[in-house]
Amino acid sequence: MKTSTLMFVVAVALSGCGPQSLVTDGTYQSDGTGPLPNASLVIDLKAKTASVTLSGTSTAVALQLTAVPAASWEKGCPTNVSSVAVETFTVAPDPAVLGSLSLAGPKLLAGCGLDKGDPDTVILEGTGAPNATRYQLHFQRVVR
Numbered sequence: 001m002k003t004s005t006l007m008f009v010v011a012v013a014l015s016g017c018g019p020q021s022l023v024t025d026g027t028y029q030s031d032g033t034g035p036l037p038n039a040s041l042v043i044d045l046k047a048k049t050a051s052v053t054l055s056g057t058s059t060a061v062a063l064q065l066t067a068v069p070a071a072s073w074e075k076g077c078p079t080n081v082s083s084v085a086v087e088t089f090t091v092a093p094d095p096a097v098l099g100s101l102s103l104a105g106p107k108l109l110a111g112c113g114l115d116k117g118d119p120d121t122v123i124l125e126g127t128g129a130p131n132a133t134r135y136q137l138h139f140q141r142v143v144r
Contacts, residue, residue, distance in 0.1 A: 020085045021086045021087065022087045022110050023087045023109075024043070026042075027041070027043075027142045028041040028043070029142050030137060030138065034137060035128075039055055039098070039137075040052070040142070043065075048067075049063065061096070065090075066092070068107075091106035091108055091124070094106060096124075096126060102129045104126055105127055106124065106125070107125050108122060108123070108124055109123040109124075110123075122138075123138055124137040
């Protein structure tokens with residue numbers, strides 16, 4: 001009887017929502033070698049906005065964030081038994097024009113983490129024009 005109870009508990013645990021990673025407010029910066037080197041990204045979840053300032057410029061590109069329902073969050077960051085649901089936002093305008101990069105279908109995603117972990121990374125992704133390259137722009141939280 002104990003074995004069947006244990007198996008039931010394990011089955012329920014594995015079928016639950018699973019681990020999640022969430023986006024948090026703050027200032028983030030891209031690395032120096034990507035398509036948007038040393039760009040800054042400021043996220044304000046209460047205002048549902050993000051702004052991107054390219055290196056060498058002072059004018060930010062304003063983006064509107066729309067939360068995607070948790071049941072439809074992107075999956076990623078595989079674990080031994082599942083994957084992590086990463087909080088997902090659609091981004092407007094579409095395409096998001098960031099300097100010479102134009103991203104169609106842009107999304108903002110939480111970075112990899114377990115159980116709401118790793119609030120220190122976010123990913124801005126979309127398909128770049130004109131060659132339909134899929135971009136994942138990684139930003140790391142700026143420690144102040």
